Amino acid sequence: MKRKRRIDEETTYWLSYSDMMAGLLLVFVLIISFTMLHAKMQYDEKQTELIGKEQELEVQTAELEEERGIVSQQKTTLDEQEKKLNAQEQALAEQGEKIAIQEETLKEQHELLDKLEAIMSEQQQKLDDIIGVRADLVEDLSNEFNNSDLKVSVDETTGAITFDASILFDYNKSVLKPSGKEFLADFLPRYADVLLSQKYKDNISEILIEGHTDTEGNYMSNLELSQKRALAVAEYCLSDNSKILSDKQLEEMRSLISATGRSYSNPIYDENGKIDMAASRRVEFLFRLTDEEMVREMIEILSEEEKGQTD
Numbered sequence: 001m002k003r004k005r006r007i008d009e010e011t012t013y014w015l016s017y018s019d020m021m022a023g024l025l026l027v028f029v030l031i032i033s034f035t036m037l038h039a040k041m042q043y044d045e046k047q048t049e050l051i052g053k054e055q056e057l058e059v060q061t062a063e064l065e066e067e068r069g070i071v072s073q074q075k076t077t078l079d080e081q082e083k084k085l086n087a088q089e090q091a092l093a094e095q096g097e098k099i100a101i102q103e104e105t106l107k108e109q110h111e112l113l114d115k116l117e118a119i120m121s122e123q124q125q126k127l128d129d130i131i132g133v134r135a136d137l138v139e140d141l142s143n144e145f146n147n148s149d150l151k152v153s154v155d156e157t158t159g160a161i162t163f164d165a166s167i168l169f170d171y172n173k174s175v176l177k178p179s180g181k182e183f184l185a186d187f188l189p190r191y192a193d194v195l196l197s198q199k200y201k202d203n204i205s206e207i208l209i210e211g212h213t214d215t216e217g218n219y220m221s222n223l224e225l226s227q228k229r230a231l232a233v234a235e236y237c238l239s240d241n242s243k244i245l246s247d248k249q250l251e252e253m254r255s256l257i258s259a260t261g262r263s264y265s266n267p268i269y270d271e272n273g274k275i276d277m278a279a280s281r282r283v284e285f286l287f288r289l290t291d292e293e294m295v296r297e298m299i300e301i302l303s304e305e306e307k308g309q310t311d
Contacts, residue, residue, distance in 0.1 A: 133203045133289060134159060140194050150187055158286065161191070165212075165229065165281040174228035176236055185244050188237050192249045195287060201252070206288040209234050209259040212266060214277040219263050227261030233283060234259040 138159040145152050145161070152163045168180030176184075195204055211226035211233075237244055238254050245253060268279035 133200065137194070137200055137203075137287075140199075141191075144190055144194055148190070150183065152187065161285045162282050163187075164278070165283055166278070168233065168283060169229055172225065174225060174232055176232050181236060184233065184236055188244050189249070191285060192245055192253060196249060196252050203289050204256060204287055205290045206258065207253070207256045208284075208286040208288070209257060210284045210286065211259075211261045212280060212282050212284065213264050214280040215264040215267055215275055216277070219265075223261050223263035225261070226263050227259075229283060230259035230261050 138154065138156060141159055141161065142154045142156070145154055150163075151167065152161050154161055163183070167183050168176055170177060194200070195207065209230045211228075211230035213222040213226050215222075234257060236242060238250065238257060242250065264280065267275045268282070270276045270279075
């Protein structure tokens with residue numbers, strides 16, 4: 001009986017122990033399950049957080065790409081602006097070079113203008129002197145011939161002396177008439193006395209004898225006639241057999257006189273604007289003053305220079 005009881009007690013003990021162990025096992029299972037559940041919840045939270053981070057990272061990446069696009073566009077704009085700025089700087093540099101060249105050219109032009117003005121002033125003084133000499137010479141010639149019996153006219157501006165060809169020549173002829181020789185014998189010494197006087201001889205560079213015709217006939221025949229008449233006058237006045245002038249005057253006049261024919265290139269017009277045929281047939285004595293041509297040419301050159309500068 002005791003033995004049975006003991007067996008029952010042992011059986012009860014092991015059953016209690018087994019229940020306890022089963023309870024402990026259940027507790028461990030519950031702990032493990034809770035732990036795993038908690039771990040899964042944490043994993044899910046981390047996974048959700050990671051997805052959120054990834055989404056945030058994607059958003060930040062998109063924003064970064066957008067920022068990069070903006071930066072790239074801004075860089076492109078800056079590059080273009082830099083190119084434009086470089087081009088402007090280059091243009092300014094070129095413009096500066098052009099301005100420097102223009103300033104140098106302007107300086108040279110000013111220097112040239114100053115030189116030209118100095119030359120003009122000098123030539124103007126010469127011109128004034130020449131005009132003064134010409135005016136005095138014209139006045140003296142007018143005084144010499146206006147009160148004489150010689151039918152000559154003295155141009156008040158140029159001092160040219162003109163006389164009718166009929167005094168010297170028959171119509172359409174080039175041989176001096178006796179009356180023409182008498183006329184020249186009276187005219188030329190008085191003309192030489194004025195031009196070769198101490199007052200003017202250093203100012204005279206040339207004396208011209210010009211023959212002129214009317215407009216009848218052709219140019220060449222009239223040119224030949226006018227030349228022959230001018231040469232006939234010069235030959236009579238300056239030949240070795242001429243006794244019109246003194247030896248000294250003859251020598252001086254030979255160094256000054258030249259003869260030429262003008263045909264009908266410079267006719268005389270009447271008050272109605274028609275050609276005066278009789279007046280056009282004439283012989284003229286003209287003079288040129290020293291440096292007169294040079295001054296005239298210089299004035300023309302300076303006028304061209306001034307025109308070129310204003311253009």
